[in-house]
Amino acid sequence: MILIINANIYTMAGKNYKNGCILIENNIIKKVSEKIEIKEEYKILDVKGAFVMPGIIDAHCHIGIMEESMGFEGLDLNEATEPITPELRAIDAINPFDESFKRAIKAGITTVMTGPGSANVIGGQFCIIKTNGVCVDDMVVKEPAAIKAAFGENPKRIYKSRKKSPTTRMAIAALLRETLIKCKDYKYKRYKSEKNNEYFQKDLKMESILPVIDKKLPLKVHAHRADDILTAIRIAKEFDIKITLDHCTEAHFIGKYIKESGFPVIVGPSITSKSKIETKNRNNKTAVELNKIGIDFAIMTDHPVVPIEYLPISAGLMVREGLPIEAALKAITINPAKILGIDDKLGSIEEGKEADISIFNGNPMQTLTNTLCTIIGGKIIYNNF
Incomplete structure (x- = not known):
């Protein structure tokens, strides 16, 4: 399981999080919240305020x-x-x-x-x-x-x-x-x-x-x-x-x-x-x-x-x-x-949807922004942290 923490999340589902968390289990988004309890079995991905959005x-x-x-x-x-x-x-x-x-x-x-x-x-x-x-x-x-x-x-x-x-x-x-x-x-x-x-x-x-x-x-x-x-x-x-x-x-x-x-x-x-x-x-x-x-x-x-x-x-x-x-x-x-x-x-970061998530060091619509991480089906496919 992957737990993304300290994320500036744009869910595309009506509610955003300035400092939120996303829990991924297998290939599914298990939970999206301001705080999620950290457990020993979680792989922690601390994005340190990065711009997080759906794939x-x-x-x-x-x-x-x-x-x-x-x-x-x-x-x-x-x-x-x-x-x-x-x-x-x-x-x-x-x-x-x-x-x-x-x-x-x-x-x-x-x-x-x-x-x-x-x-x-x-x-x-x-x-x-x-x-x-x-x-x-x-x-x-x-x-x-x-x-x-x-x-x-x-x-x-x-x-x-x-x-x-x-x-x-x-x-x-x-x-x-x-x-x-x-x-x-x-x-x-x-x-x-x-x-x-x-x-x-x-x-x-x-x-x-x-x-x-x-x-x-x-x-x-x-x-x-x-x-x-x-x-x-x-x-x-x-x-x-x-x-x-x-x-x-x-x-x-x-x-x-x-x-x-x-x-x-x-x-x-x-x-x-x-x-x-x-x-x-x-x-x-x-x-x-x-x-x-x-x-x-x-x-x-x-x-x-x-x-x-x-x-x-x-x-x-x-x-x-x-x-x-x-x-x-x-x-x-x-x-x-x-x-x-x-x-x-x-298309959105919501509980129950597939874990396709893109993480950037800024707004991806700006030319100076870099991709930090791309998650597809709950797996980290590209990692630039």
Whole structure:
């Protein structure tokens, strides 16, 4: 058992402790309090007033699937040979030995949602994993966790070069609708065959989309421009499915419509150049505007677009633009946990939750701050005391 003492704890659960304690038993947070009696069997971690918070969560990245220092050999991001590929599974491409995982841990990032890129209208299955491990199956928190869908420039550009559909936003939307309709028909035929005890030949693409139709999985929607965000919302309502709105570069233009939709937002990446037309209105104040109108959101890196270790700094830049500190911290802890559906386990320091804890010598959103310790699943994975 590990007992953290003399900690400045930001729980993300409504109550903070200026000088508190956290007791960890196995991989679970056993107790959080101002004082916990020290026992002989406890391993004492005296953090001497350090900044203690839940393990940081990146809600959208491509770590392990778009490896660093590898080139083509480590690039497994997009199967850009046909626009509808829901059957692809990120778990089959993630390399836990990608050097980025070590940097994530060193930055206090303990959980990530990683998966395919945005070349295809439907790109494949994302998964949620811990950042520590050598076998991806042991790192899994939730798999599959979402199906990637993409609107806007990326599918247009990729398939224009291949001289095939989609080359317009109309075709992107049409292909997505067509796939969802096919899946509904497939579901009916599957049900009818099972009811009549008849043989039914399964289709891997349709089997992968079924959880979306059944609202068991969301579409993880790549959408930067305001009109693409609204198209995604339109289609989600039309088919009664769940989505998350990822990137949302122009969300500040249409905050009212996003709030009315009820769909969650994942903002970013923020520390990049405006590399294409649909990102021309990128602005760190987007998060500020969303916060003002009461939209809970997460902040992401889109790693390697922004190196994953700069997730806290990305949040800090939004604070500089007016986002409250507590809101920024929530956007990299409890908010992504809620959006990803893992807040029963992660995202806050509460009794009964998994012991993923990050310890810093100051606020992690400041550039001069260093990580002192990263605890994942109740084990000290990085120690810089």
